[in-house]
Amino acid sequence: MSLFRKLALIVASFSALLLSGCGGDLKYNMREGVTEISREVYDLHMIVIWVCVVIGIITFGAMFYSMFAHRKSKNPNPAKFSHSTTVEIIWTVIPFIILIALAVPAVGLLIKMEDASNSELTVMVKGYQWKWEYKYIDGDDNLGNDVSFFSNLDQKSRDLSVNSGSGFSGTEITDENYLLEVDNPLVIPVDTKVRFLVTADDVIHSFWVPDFSVKKDAVPGFINEVWTKVDEPGTYRGVCAELCGKDHGFMPIVVKVLPQAEYDAWYAEKVAEAEAGPDLNERTMSQLMAEGEAAYNKYCASCHMPNGEGNGPFPSLVGTEVVTGEGSMAKHIDIVINGVSGTAMQAFGNQLTEAEIAAIITYERNAWGNDTGEKVQPQEIHDIKNGGGE
Template sequence: MSLFRKMALIIAAISVVILSGCSGQEYNMREGVTEISREVYSLHMIAIWVCVAIGIITFGAMFYSMVAHRKSKHPNPAKFSHSTTVEIIWTVIPFIILIALSIPAVSLLIKMEDASDSELSVMVKGYQWKWEYKYIDGDDNLGNDVSFFSNLDQASRDQASNSGKWFSGTEITDDNYLLEVDNPLVIPVDTKVRFLVTAEDVIHSFWVPDFSVKKDAIPGFINEVWTKVDEPGVYRGVCAELCGKDHGFMPIVVKVLPKEEYNAWYAEKVAEAEAGPDLNERTMSQLMAEGEVAYNKYCSSCHMPNGEGNGPFPSLVGTEMVTGEGSIGEHIDVVLNGVPGTAMQAFGNQLTEAEIAAIITYERNAWDNDTGDKVQPQEIHDIKNGGGE
């Protein structure tokens, strides 16, 4: 067996061993659970093996030349300067390879962008740092019958806080740490679902690896992408754009249900929307308990769990807006409408009346603020609908 063939076989064997070791999902692209994701995976593997073949030929020729034509064996160098035939070959062959790969790639890209004939549409809107999902009816009218926000679940928040956000050496025991939410996106199986992706504040990116779905969420623009999932289950993704300090705290969870279960879930959500907001009066202890939960979920990432603020995010402890006499109206206005030109968002359309009332009550009575002020959901509802001052 010639030296060249021996070296080529060694390189090929090493390449196969490395690729075989990396063929599992831990290292390789996921095959996914949709037709598109499987086609993407197949094209990816074809490209990988083409690269392996090119690598074997290229490095084989290089190592063969280094060994077979070394100075000790051939002290007198060859006199030729170039070979037109070789130059034509190494130009034409890569061109053919690129064309051969581009044809299925372009065909797949066109297929990925074709969201026509979808059976369900969902508006996906990114916020710092949460997702909002709105289900759209068949006439493409943006309705509010079913819409909700999806936030990082409290267990992950607690674990991040207890571990000093990764740096204290505390062991992370949750398999879905930073990958679980309070309200997952729910879609039916075997249904073509169109996602209309946008953002409220900065650029985000909606990415679910098992679907081969990744689309930028850009304020002022609506990008379109679709999926059709073959298997019921729970599939997880993340925001794939560095969107701010809590970028890693806005995961995506998609629950794919059989159609009968999805229809029952959707009917339940519609009934909840038709029932209207919960405006029942609450006691101070109820407001404080609900407010602590809501504050930790929506406010603590900026103002800190102890309310002392962080950098551009102001302290809520002993400040005039929170503890000043007669400042409750300003406090409500800031939470409802935000502060233009700052990172303070308008939460009037993000949270329920009950959550807003509880948060404001909590902030005015936690951390030794002790104002004794109490805000009820009905008061927030009246202000939002123009019935309050």
């Protein structure tokens, strides 16, 4: 590589660094966020950026000056000294001072970010392939099963993904929140210190909401802790930041921050839904098929494909023994509820309602030409899950 090209690359890199620190409006810069922690992180980031800019100006300035002032044509007789102890001490002490000056506020901020004590609300966050589960925990630190739900990618994004070939077929996707919208967002109150207990059910995920400066790995068998206190009501979006499988890009995070009164009303509604119990009403075949198609496309199609023909390690559901074989209903139900050990088939017994499981199984046994005529009701699934079925 020529000297000119090397210098051009140096100048281009330095210009990019300079531009990234010129203000929060540039898309290359870190966002300021909506919490006290996120603003402190942003301020520290800007301080470090400008320290780097000053160091770059001094370093490259000295380099260009030396190249110009001490070039061979101007100084044909080189100096004879080998080193300067004074200069070596100076260029050792100054970086040490800079590092200490930056380390002190950085360490203080890290300690503050890890201090989840005195939280007013605790939410268990669990990652699955490929969805999130949120459980609200009561003041006695017991798992509060009264309010818990799964958060999945919304159907509109799924449809756009299928129709556009995951965005690579040339079809233009104009939806602003494509792959960033969910069916059930996490809801928290404004001006409340919320502690998140982050874990995972299957593989490593990562819970990341940039506007909060919250990013914590979700590791199976471990519970990691992080917190936030949001100053402004609104909707804030994040993603799983750990490569967790084929649909890694299909498990966004949406957090709705509500005023306290609105949050209380939302929470009371969720508690009432839980206390009402599952919907075990009997359904007709047409109702089960309609509900089953919607639930299948939401929970199953990403692996088994919308046409049921499977994909790679995910088996076909069309005409297979488990789905259409005589007397196979019990095994089919068991696979959906309990999963299959050693495979990618998860246990959906705790992820889906009795009505959803019944509808999915009925749909799979009567869609794509399977036509078994068999159906299962929510009450049957409920009895099996609670030990009352065969």
